[in-house]
């Protein structure tokens with residue numbers, strides 16, 4: 001039987017910080033610890049203990065407030081490779097969860113703000129394995145690109161054709177976009193969940209398009225002209 005010995009909320013008397021990857025802005029930043037709830041659990045015989053700290057933390061970059069949970073269990077030991085000493089391992093969990101896996105496209109700030117916003121949300125959905133939402137997101141990115149480039153057409157098929165006719169994409173690029181269009185259609189109309197590999201490939205193609213349409217032209221502008 002494990003019993004809760006202690007549970008108390010503390011607010012630090014002086015500013016305390018912890019360096020972490022922010023689960024909102026995704027950057028490694030300094031976080032201020034605003035408040036902490038410390039709990040200590042112990043077995044009847046006093047042999048086993050576990051400790052939990054729930055911290056309310058605020059990223060000093062984006063200023064969003066999130067949660068950090070740190071847990072320790074007396075039997076969970078690691079060895080310091082330098083000193084050979086044993087210590088109790090600390091597990092960390094963040095809420096919202098940290099995005100993991102796929103790296104977002106760099107130079108996102110060169111994208112139009114609406115395209116950037118949908119792209120970031122779609123990448124986050126991919127990393128959280130929210131596969132149906134990724135299907136919606138890929139389609140929304142293409143719609144947003146078409147709107148930004150004043151692409152005409154009464155439906156997405158015509159818009160993609162116009163992207164090709166206007167020279168923004170090659171014939172091969174258009175074929176890929178049409179495939180993504182079908183993917184988006186399926187997600188919306190049949191709520192089909194695509195495989196993670198399929199969705200990763202769709203985002204790869206989207207990355208390629210965004211680089212070609214927005215990022216590389218802006219980088220090229222900065223280069224000296226011969």
Ligand SMILES: [Zn+2]
Pocket residue numbers: 022023024025026027029059060061062063064
């Ligand atoms: Zn942040």
